[in-house]
Amino acid sequence: xxxxxxxxxxxxxxxxxxxxSLEELSAHVQAxxxxxxxxxxxxxxxxxLKRTHGGARVVTPHTDEFAFSARDTHQLEEKExxxxxxxxxxxxxxxxxxxxxxxxxxxxxxxxxxxQMVVTNSLPxxxxxxxxxKMEVVVSAGVIYPRLGVLVGPLAVETFSKIHADVAIxxxxxxxxxxxxxxxxxxxxxxxxxxxxxxKIILCLDHTKFGRKSTMHLxxxxxxxxxxxxxxAPETMVAALRERGNEVVLxxxxxx
Amino acid sequence: xxxxxxxxxxxxxxxxxxxxSLEELSAHVQAxxxxxxxxxxxxxxxxxLKRTHGGARVVTPHTDEFAFSARDTHQLEEKExxxxxxxxxxxxxxxxxxxxxxxxxxxxxxxxxxxQMVVTNSLPxxxxxxxxxKMEVVVSAGVIYPRLGVLVGPLAVETFSKIHADVAIxxxxxxxxxxxxxxxxxxxxxxxxxxxxxxKIILCLDHTKFGRKSTMHLxxxxxxxxxxxxxxAPETMVAALRERGNEVVLxxxxxx
DNA sequence: GAATAGTTTGGAAGAATTTGCAAGAAAAAT
DNA sequence: ATTTTTCTTGCAAATTCTTCCAAACTATTC
Numbered sequence: 129x130x131x132x133x134x135x136x137x138x139x140x141x142x143x144x145x146x147x148x149s150l151e152e153l154s155a156h157v158q159a160x161x162x163x164x165x166x167x168x169x170x171x172x173x174x175x176x177l178k179r180t181h182g183g184a185r186v187v188t189p190h191t192d193e194f195a196f197s198a199r200d201t202h203q204l205e206e207k208e209x210x211x212x213x214x215x216x217x218x219x220x221x222x223x224x225x226x227x228x229x230x231x232x233x234x235x236x237x238x239x240x241x242x243x244q245m246v247v248t249n250s251l252p253x254x255x256x257x258x259x260x261x262k263m264e265v266v267v268s269a270g271v272i273y274p275r276l277g278v279l280v281g282p283l284a285v286e287t288f289s290k291i292h293a294d295v296a297i298x299x300x301x302x303x304x305x306x307x308x309x310x311x312x313x314x315x316x317x318x319x320x321x322x323x324x325x326x327x328k329i330i331l332c333l334d335h336t337k338f339g340r341k342s343t344m345h346l347x348x349x350x351x352x353x354x355x356x357x358x359x360x361a362p363e364t365m366v367a368a369l370r371e372r373g374n375e376v377v378l379x380x381x382x383x384x
Numbered sequence: 385x386x387x388x389x390x391x392x393x394x395x396x397x398x399x400x401x402x403x404x405s406l407e408e409l410s411a412h413v414q415a416x417x418x419x420x421x422x423x424x425x426x427x428x429x430x431x432x433l434k435r436t437h438g439g440a441r442v443v444t445p446h447t448d449e450f451a452f453s454a455r456d457t458h459q460l461e462e463k464e465x466x467x468x469x470x471x472x473x474x475x476x477x478x479x480x481x482x483x484x485x486x487x488x489x490x491x492x493x494x495x496x497x498x499x500q501m502v503v504t505n506s507l508p509x510x511x512x513x514x515x516x517x518k519m520e521v522v523v524s525a526g527v528i529y530p531r532l533g534v535l536v537g538p539l540a541v542e543t544f545s546k547i548h549a550d551v552a553i554x555x556x557x558x559x560x561x562x563x564x565x566x567x568x569x570x571x572x573x574x575x576x577x578x579x580x581x582x583x584k585i586i587l588c589l590d591h592t593k594f595g596r597k598s599t600m601h602l603x604x605x606x607x608x609x610x611x612x613x614x615x616x617a618p619e620t621m622v623a624a625l626r627e628r629g630n631e632v633v634l635x636x637x638x639x640x
Numbered sequence: 641g642a643a644t645a646g647t648t649t650g651g652a653a654g655a656a657t658t659t660g661c662a663a664g665a666a667a668a669a670t
Numbered sequence: 671a672t673t674t675t676t677c678t679t680g681c682a683a684a685t686t687c688t689t690c691c692a693a694a695c696t697a698t699t700c
Contacts, residue, residue: 129405130403130436130437130441131437131657131658131659132436132437132439132441133403133439133441136441159659160660161676163659165676165678166658181668251507251510251511251523255507255511255533258507258530258533265528267523267525267528269524270523271521272521272523274514283525287539290539387648387649406686415650416651417650419648419649419650422648422649437657437658437685437687438658438687
């Protein structure tokens, strides 16, 4: 790995995690702490990040600062893996609906320049694709739900009622054997329209969502074509899902 | 394999991989490290890639944010002044339509927490208000026009056809005595709907736009209620505009 | 077809850069 | 105040870069 490449990966990692310790970064890029230190000082002078005691944090300008937790360093590796696995299920030049939510965001990261068209109601996702000029990105109308940067409300529902796509990348608050649930009431109507508008439904959930039930029922398991989760998902539930006919993909984390 | 062919393959490989070490490239094109080195120096001078220690990377335009907004230091002081002056014309708790474009963006900066509701088709503006959670921010549907982060197309037009507001903050490519013009054909239809949907039209232009005509006619001067510009606007045109009944506000830059 | 001039290729030696480590200084934590 | 952690600085080892050179190849001329 070249020095430039390493620095870019440090930047990327920080973009996702907001903060990272030297040890964490050192492990992630397979270089010594010293080297990471030097990289950080170098990157800092370009203004993209700020060094702190023990690590570094992103210096977010004024734009993309939705409090939404693509920056959740906690399940980062899992979501990263799920993102990669789910993106692999999308054929080049397919059109993709991307749900709001952190897991779907990670899928979006891996879809850059792969899908032909993307439809989303998530501002972070829109920002992500907005600069990658190769793809056609459709954003739904709607009112911004503040902290998450999601477009909600009747206008959003209406947009999705008019749009069809090959694949929908969905996330949710919980999955159990009697169906998929979500906690944000405002999102349910929109997600139902997404489900209606897509030919193939890919549901992305990290293992913590298994067996959980959120407040609102979103859809049944028959409405979902493929479930992508990480390898820590409870085996019994995975088995049960497969038993009843759902395709379940277990995403393997892989090191750099 | 000819030298040209080899260089082309190096370029192709880099396009896909983004980074590559010399060893990697050398193996891929079946040539010695030295030759690859020379090829890279040559290719670098054509600007398609950048050499790094140990390899090379594609020269990504890296417009990870939308190219314009804060980066555009062109006429920054003027736009700042215009932004302040135009924002002062908005009453608290009015609803405001905000056009795409750098000048309108500066108005938006001054409207934070002032207007009651904001409607926009500009992603930078949406991002701006998205985190300031007090206000209701409506975003239009549409396809992202890449480098500017503007939502365009029929979906955008449709959204604005349904929306009404007290004030519209508009920008344009040029103003002359026979009307207002803009250069982006895609925006014209949307802007017309904005004009129709607002009770009061505030047009914001820096002085360089005066006397200029862009490709597309947007509206007549009678459609505009107030024109906000900076103090360097040509006096003759300002006088002429006032003569014919337009209200013109000259924004004073205020320095330290 | 052979000889010659010019270009390209692969390699080697020395210069320059980068990397990892360790010791002392500085900063947080207790 | 002391202990622990982290940061800076200096240094030697390793890697990579530049520069030069000889061999191989191409094209031109006789």
